[in-house]
Amino acid sequence: MAGTRGWWRRNALALVAVAVLLPATVVGAAWWGWKHAYPDSGMPLWPVTPGVSGTVDLKGATWGPVKAKVITDTTGLDMPAGATLIGVTVEVTPHEDKGPDCYAPELVEQSTGRSWQSVRGELGLSWSTDEPEGCVPTLEGEKAEPYQLVLPYVVPEDAEGPFWVDIDPGQAESKFVRFPIDP
Template sequence: MTRSWWRRNAVALIALAVLVPGAAAAIGWREWAATYEVSSQYVHPVTPQGDADTVEFGGATWGPVTSGFFTEADGLPIPDGTRVVAVKVPVRNDDADAPVGCSSPVLVDQSTGTRWSEMSVALDLDYDPDAPTLCASDSSSYEMLVPFIVPDDVDGPFWIDVAPYSEGPGFVRFSIAP
């Protein structure tokens, strides 16, 4: 007597029943992590407390932060309908042998949550080792000078967020009103 198709393929059907949901879960997890992990990694802002204008975080002292608006009158090639918010972030590493590392700060509109990245290349600004746009790993004390291009009608106030690499989910946040 011949065995039925179901009996002949029982092992393959069981494997299929286990592998298909497993593969779907693995693919779904990978896509979820790629989409949400980076944006949700930094969720705990560390801000100046009380009257302080500096923050000690991640092995460095950050601030005091200064900022201002720049226009075409300042000699920068600014696109029509925009202006530049320039932010200066002083950084003093607590341990010169282990300086803090970070990517460029991000500018955030406090009212809308709109985020802007550093735009020195778009403004034809050359790299200046004395005013880097991200954490300098070879210096114990320096000032990051970071330009952001924003629409003309955006006045702030803003947050400037700096995320040291080794301190996720925490990041340094300063409130600025250029």
């Protein structure tokens, strides 16, 4: 019986191939599904926080510095009872002829994850091109200029800082801008 080999030895090469190719197939299929479900590497997953300068370079622009303040004089504004108004400004300096796009910036409470959208219209404030709430689009034939996002957030009185201001510039390889603030 010297010429007879066991099943494991006869199929050793095939078993090694399966052990290597099966995990590679699973990983490849998962990556392919992710890539097509979330183009450009997916949803915003990884925050990019400012360095010492207080700014972040992402998606063809410098974001920041950011300023935040609790606004106590709400005379003339349509404020709900039991709420606090937080004003946030973010400098945006485009590096290219076309400015960056972005989704509506959110204010996020760090301790709970609760989030709020900017509410200029709901407060009774008129929309202004000088004080945009979202990224300013660059029209054909125009060159992008630096501007400042002006973001009023109404939060419940029980909301406690610190907060984050999250700005998703979209299609930024799953990265988004995150500024920590504590007004």
